[in-house]
Amino acid sequence: MSRSFLFLHGWRNLRPAGHWQYQSAMNLRAKGENVEYPALPLPDTPQLEEWLGVFETSWERMEGERIVVAHSLGTTLWFHAAARGFVADRVLLVAPAGPTFLKEEKLVSSFASLPTKLADPNWRVVCSDQDPFCIEGAVNWLAPEDHDLIPGGGHLALSDGYGDWPSLVQWCDKPETRIVGR
Numbered sequence: 001m002s003r004s005f006l007f008l009h010g011w012r013n014l015r016p017a018g019h020w021q022y023q024s025a026m027n028l029r030a031k032g033e034n035v036e037y038p039a040l041p042l043p044d045t046p047q048l049e050e051w052l053g054v055f056e057t058s059w060e061r062m063e064g065e066r067i068v069v070a071h072s073l074g075t076t077l078w079f080h081a082a083a084r085g086f087v088a089d090r091v092l093l094v095a096p097a098g099p100t101f102l103k104e105e106k107l108v109s110s111f112a113s114l115p116t117k118l119a120d121p122n123w124r125v126v127c128s129d130q131d132p133f134c135i136e137g138a139v140n141w142l143a144p145e146d147h148d149l150i151p152g153g154g155h156l157a158l159s160d161g162y163g164d165w166p167s168l169v170q171w172c173d174k175p176e177t178r179i180v181g182r
Contacts, residue, residue: 002064004034005172006088008055010072010097010157011108012044019158020165021071027169036061040077048110051077052084065089067172072133072155073097076111083115090175091123092168095156098134099141118142126168126179128153128160150181 005028007021015022015037025037036058040051055077059066068091070078075096082088102112125147127138133155139147154160161182171177 002034003067003089004036004062004064005067005069006055006058006062007035007037008068008070008074008077009037009040009043010074010095011046011105013072013157014043015039016158018163020156020162020168021069023164024069024169024172027164028172033172034063040074045107046073046111048077048080052080055081055086059086068092069094069168069172071095072157073108073111076102076108076114079115079118080111082120083117089122091120092126092171092179093123093138093142093144094126094168095128095131095153096125096134096138096142098131098136098138100135101133119144121145124148124171124175124179126150126156128156131155148179150179153181 007025009021025035028035038054038058040054066088068088071094075093125138125142125144128150130152156162167179171179
């Protein structure tokens with residue numbers, strides 16, 4: 001069966017070549033996988049409806065099994081998409097932006113009202129115990145059925161040392177893979 005991957009970046013992410021999302025997308029494409037990695041508009045001052053529009057365009061291009069890999073504000077985008085009826089076969093939510101950040105950061109205010117559904121058996125959370133964008137702790141406020149906790153990982157971003165991330169790419173191929181820190 002064919003499959004497609006959709007990578008959703010976060011706030012202020014210009015998709016730099018060294019970031020783990022960029023590296024993972026390129027690694028998967030090199031293996032012949034169908035990968036969507038859209039540049040979400042105005043990443044410094046994002047608007048939910050604009051991001052959802054780009055999401056929907058990318059979603060329509062996906063074929064077969066749909067796998068979403070979202071980071072930071074991209075996870076919040078996924079929550080809103082799922083609330084509108086989009087269903088993926090697998091979802092990896094990396095360093096979700098927390099509710100306090102979403103409420104207090106005015107530049108992302110259109111994302112602040114979270115849907116009620118924030119968990120699904122096909123979703124896995126990967127998070128750190130020291131994420132400044134999720135002071136609640138993603139495991140605490142999302143209570144996911146499945147998660148990988150990376151001690152001291154910060155926001156799991158390029159500035160935290162997250163470029164090439166082998167275990168994450170392995171998860172894309174084999175969902176039973178546990179994701180570990182770099």
